[in-house]
Amino acid sequence: MSSNKMFDVVKEDLVKLEKEMLAVVQSPIELITEIGTHLVNSGGKRLRPALYFLAVRCGNSVDEKNIMPLAAAIEMIHMASLVHDDVIDSADMRRGTPTANSKWGNQISILSGDYLFAKAFSLIAKQNYSSRVTMILAQLICDLSEGEIIQNKETFRASKDKSEYYARIAKKTANFIAASCELGAIVAKLPEKEIDALRQYGEAIGMAFQITDDLLDLTATQEEIGKPAGNDILQGIVTLPVIHALEVSPNSEELQAILKTRDMSNDLLSRALDIVQATDAVEYARGKVDEYITKAYDVLPSSIPTAVFEAYQLAADSIRIRTY
Known part of the structure; x- marks a missing residue:
């Protein structure tokens, strides 16, 4: 879209x-x-x-x-x-x-x-x-910094902790998208119930957006995403599909060893991608994207203008099918 x-x-x-x-x-x-x-x-x-x-x-x-x-x-x-x-x-x-x-x-x-x-x-x-607006922005920058610190702490550790992953992407991505929706609703002087609903919508599509981004790192070409494929693995960053592959792959120990390698060769990177893609990791992560998009649909308030409601639905749809 x-x-x-x-x-x-x-x-x-x-x-x-x-x-x-x-x-x-x-x-x-x-x-x-x-x-x-x-x-x-x-x-x-x-x-x-x-x-x-x-x-x-x-x-x-x-x-x-x-x-x-x-x-x-x-x-x-x-x-x-x-x-x-x-x-x-x-x-x-x-x-x-x-x-x-x-x-x-x-x-x-x-x-x-x-x-x-x-x-x-x-x-x-x-x-x-209002002070509420400045507090939201200040907290947003705190969240961005905390998310980056969490990610940096976990690099090259091949962690299998999905709860840590979800907390990290909430701070790095989802909370920002949620705050964007919330701030617009505050400026519009919407009722608190609608402000909260739009924040929840933003949080849901934000989680979906980051999981999709992590999927593209494994499946898209450099021409499509503007950066090398497998870059997260090269940086020692473990994402949801990789965590799932670590759980289910018969080659889990080999994958874990590669993910801990700081000076990774192209051959090792290619092998890591092959191991992940040989599992159902991509389909698993896409299923999680679908869950978050469904939640976004469910929380959208029907009281907002029709054109806006439809645009928010299109935005959610576009995240589900994005290729860059």
Whole structure:
């Protein structure tokens, strides 16, 4: 499903967002402007602000001046987290485009990520948002950091702990998507029951989104996802399908030994992928995606506008079938 089709109801908001973000990253320091412009122009799904805009459009008396700064802050926090992730992962490419660290080095990239975080909160400080909004954003950044710390602690350990995996992806991905929906609902001044329902929807599709992303790392080509296949395994990151393979594969001990190898050869990576794909790990993980998408359908409040309701359903559907 094309994101343009999916988010038709907020397409004008998304166009304005691009202009807003390009304006926000302008700086008297030429290099900061160059890096910020590169990051904005590198694109992305803009899933989080799109879901935020959809929730905003559920309200009848929204203060228009409060809509765009928060959307830009949401996406800039996401961009900053990706910049830091790329440094941690030593990633050279993202979405088929050179990463900031591959172009300008780790030190400048980390500082650029910090700059984006600060700019996001400066946007919030200039508007009359409630303390609830700032607390949600602050907790969001705490969750992102905690998720990354948990992941870093578990690298090259070949953990079989599914509960740890679910906690990690909740902090790294699902809580952010949930917060995007929740923040839009707050700006729209929706009843608390609907705010909670949209947060639950965001959490469910966020879990599905990350599991799908982990599946694509095993099944998609570099051309499709913009990074090498099996990159998580190379980084020592154990995802749901790999955990399941560790549980059920007759070659579990061999797979575990490979996953603990820090300087993994291409032959070892290929062997690990073969072991995982020889099990039902991919089908198992897809089943979990289906469970989360079903939950997302179930919690969507029927009281929201029909166009928004349908767009949220399309967003959930697109995650189920995404190939990049």
